[in-house]
Amino acid sequence: xxxxxxxxxxxxxxxxxxxxxxxxxxxxxxxxxxxxxxxxxxxxxxxxxxxxxxxxxxxxxxxxxxxxxxxxxxxxxxxxxxxxxxxxxxxxxxxxxxxxxxxxxxxxxxxxxxxxxxxxxxxxxxxxxxxxxxxxxxxxxxxxxxxxxxxxxxxxxxxxxxxxxxxxxxxxxxxxxxxxxxxxx
Numbered sequence: 001x002x003x004x005x006x007x008x009x010x011x012x013x014x015x016x017x018x019x020x021x022x023x024x025x026x027x028x029x030x031x032x033x034x035x036x037x038x039x040x041x042x043x044x045x046x047x048x049x050x051x052x053x054x055x056x057x058x059x060x061x062x063x064x065x066x067x068x069x070x071x072x073x074x075x076x077x078x079x080x081x082x083x084x085x086x087x088x089x090x091x092x093x094x095x096x097x098x099x100x101x102x103x104x105x106x107x108x109x110x111x112x113x114x115x116x117x118x119x120x121x122x123x124x125x126x127x128x129x130x131x132x133x134x135x136x137x138x139x140x141x142x143x144x145x146x147x148x149x150x151x152x153x154x155x156x157x158x159x160x161x162x163x164x165x166x167x168x169x170x171x172x173x174x175x176x177x178x179x180x181x182x183x184x185x
Contacts, residue, residue: 051078086147096131126155
């Protein structure tokens with residue numbers, strides 16, 4: 001008998017246990033203050049758009065008719081889409097509306113996937129978020145569904161960090177922020 005026990009692979013994370021934080025990144029002072037504040041404003045029902053793709057350039061080399069060479073060029077990032085039930089909080093609307101008035105500020109943010117014990121496990125951080133679309137609820141008097149709002153955020157890149165198995169904390173502002181849409185579903 002071997003004294004080594006086989007290690008079991010860990011179960012995949014469940015997609016419903018996540019936190020989203022948006023932090024005003026326009027100044028270092030605002031970032032420091034926002035990292036100290038806490039309190040969830042609302043929970044998101046959905047977060048999508050954690051996606052990137054790589055453009056390629058094809059090169060047809062002379063004399064090599066059987067192959068087309070492909071080289072990487074630019075990275076493209078998909079807009080993030082956050083959807084939540086409507087509440088009295090008008091923070092997402094106001095953030096988007098401020099840009100239409102010329103007073104908006106971009107926000108950095110994090111999407112934190114948690115394990116079953118609510119420990120941060122994987123963090124997607126995005127930079128210079130810009131709200132490009134706000135969508136209000138679809139209203140229908142014949143149905144009793146929750147009224148949802150959605151915000152679409154363009155950004156300038158995503159990085160991914162794995163916190164390797166629970167317990168470890170997320171850096172300042174992952175579960176709180178100046179705009180503090182620190183949300184747990």
